Amino acid sequence: MPNTLDAPVATAQMLIRKPVAQVFEALVNPAITSHFWFSKSSGPLEVGKQVRWDWEMYGHHTTVDVKAIEDNKRILIEWNGPEKPSFVEWTFEPKGKDQTFVTVRNWGFTGEANEVVSEAINSTGGFSFVLAALKAYLEHGIELNLVLDHAPDSLVQGWASRHAVA
């Protein structure tokens, strides 16, 4: 995937000090993922399935088509279709028995050059938040609420009082 002005690729990487099976599970099992990323999912990630992810705090959702899953190695999805479909791929590389190097790539943005660059930059930031949140959750058992705290002015009205954060 060449990183050109016309086709920029968003990339985020993180070393997580947990075994690869545990890190992989955290992304296919929404009961775990919802502790650090989206707030609700219609089901687990399985090849050929379509699921919906909700970020209820922002009143936002997306549709996810699961294209490929290799246990403990790779997840490929297409999301944000049909208006703005793009591909997201996670790869999981074991580093010894107890650590995992995770790489996320998001590509296939469409629109004017400025628009695709802006989407790639936003996506890079977004997935960097996700990987840091994943690391904090798996290594330390902490919910950093990075997503919730990203845009506090855009939260659904009443969310903050329902879920006291201060």
Place this chain on the structure above:
Amino acid sequence: MEEVEVNVQDRILRPVSEVFAAIIDPAKMSGYFISRATGPMKQGAEIEWNFDDVGARLSVEVKTIEENRLIMFDWSASGTKARVTMRLEPRGNNATLVTINEASWPMDAAGVERALEQTAGWTDFLCCLKAFVQHGINLRLGRGKEDHQTAGA
């Protein structure tokens, strides 16, 4: 020519004074980002940040410091000189909205590459800062090459 820049933000559930101190005081910053610095961030100071985990050393020219509000410096982490502006905005008594801007690079393939890398870097910085001041943990630990080699030991 058009330019490209980086903007990241998140809210930290601590007062502005605490967040500000965690950035300008190297004894605190070494708890989540750098390994060490040659001095604190003071207006007009030229300091050096060391990152032992990745074997890097970067010069930082501190341009402006406004207590609990603004930290502005120049550095060349992206490979060319760029200006970093961090703004702290109180949200109630116990929370701070932190915004970080780094600017700018030409809107070409190399400039976009730099902006993408700096976006990942600053997002990670903000996450590590939040984890440090809210929870007292070092989220940067375990990133270095040596850590990879000794994995599982």
